Amino acid sequence: MIQAVLLDLDATLLDYGMPAWRATVRAVCDALARSAPDLDADSLHGAYTRRYLDHMRAGGDGAQHPPGRIPDADSIWRECWRQALDEYGHAELARPATDEYKRQRCRRYVLFDDVTNTLSALRSDSYRLGLVTNGPGDAQRDKITATGLDRFLDLTVISGEVAVSKPDRRIFEITLERMGLGPADVCHVGDSLVTDVDGALNAGLGASIWLNRSRMVRDPQLRPPSHEITSLHELPALIREGSA
Template sequence: MTSAPPSSFTHELGQLKAVCLDVDDTLMDGPRASRRALRELLGTDRAWPVWERVTDDYYGRYVNNELRFDVMCVERTKAFFAAFGEQIDYTEAARREDLRMAAMQRGWGLFDDARPCLDWLRDSGLRLAVITNAPSAYQRKKIAAVGLADVFDVLVISGEVGVAKPDPRIFRTACDALGLSPGEVAHVGDRLDTDARGAASAGLHGIWLNRDGAPAAADVPTITSLHELPEMLVADLPAIPAVPELIR
């Protein structure tokens, strides 16, 4: 269910000319692919909560420039197995990570609501951009693998621009690349602080995609599915034609 946008958002949304979106866990169903990969590696995904916890820790170190992405992946795998009492060296961790990564890439895919929403946004005349925290080659490969290489006007990837969400500079880099002011751009992502609040602090319209049913946030508009994004935009953008089958 779409939450009521804050009044400042409602007042200014008519100026919207572009929508930026996060990739992982917003457009792409990362958890499904990652769980599948863990299951192939271990024969079970019962250790998924541990993998999530270790991933949050080590990916944070990558985003903060403490570890290169390739090193982060291997160190994360070492730490994961260490959590169960198995001490493996870097070479063995790299071998297991290669197996896991190959399985995950075979499972890359979009959420069911992603492509219809992107098509609606594009057909409505809005420009599209990606803002993502990831290494360049890896993320571009992922975007191409799911058929989105030609969908976006702009790709802003932290590994290319040297700053990561929620740093305001990455959001402003996207606006500059689009040739628009922050007030003309919305950003949608699954991380409340990293995406929605980060975008809002940079002057964009931050929208939180709360897929997991977490407690609502009062300071940013919230949707629980990308199917709800057209409804939110149509309410304040009468010039954009509604597509009934996408407004649920």
């Protein structure tokens, strides 16, 4: 019987996608251009975007670094801004750019409209709730705090803090050990077939639940989830009825 529900953060609970991120970068570039008239906001936007996306493609969740040497998001963002601004002779603006970037990000952090009611229902049904997410610890914890998710969670495990990321089974094993539960006691819910579903299957959890908000067609080459839902509103009944 399922005793705890593990959830992914980005694109599962948090609605902060590419449009919101690009709007964040745009707001920072516009603010910098106002303070330094020789800066071109459009050019700076392109320069920062290239550097940050290159970093993410290289493995930006921090899990590739050994424990104790994992960079936080603040230092990553500051270095990307420094490099972008250095092209225009304004590397000294990297710190204020990073501070503004963090403010603009937090302004745009919002939960999907099915999150709060679903988590409240699961808590009312006495399920323990955990968050298992890839990313730098400071960035992910800022998202949790800014959206008020922390009031629902019994546990948070972040790849950048434990130096292992989904779909590696070890991040789930760390979570289970901290919760004092076995794999069969827990299900995991997430939007990614690659990191969330595969991760839950790798760890042998009681159920792997794919949140397919966009109703995309599953790649037949990827392992199927235990269950597929299109809204978190479906989750409490699925678990309550013992289907998960």
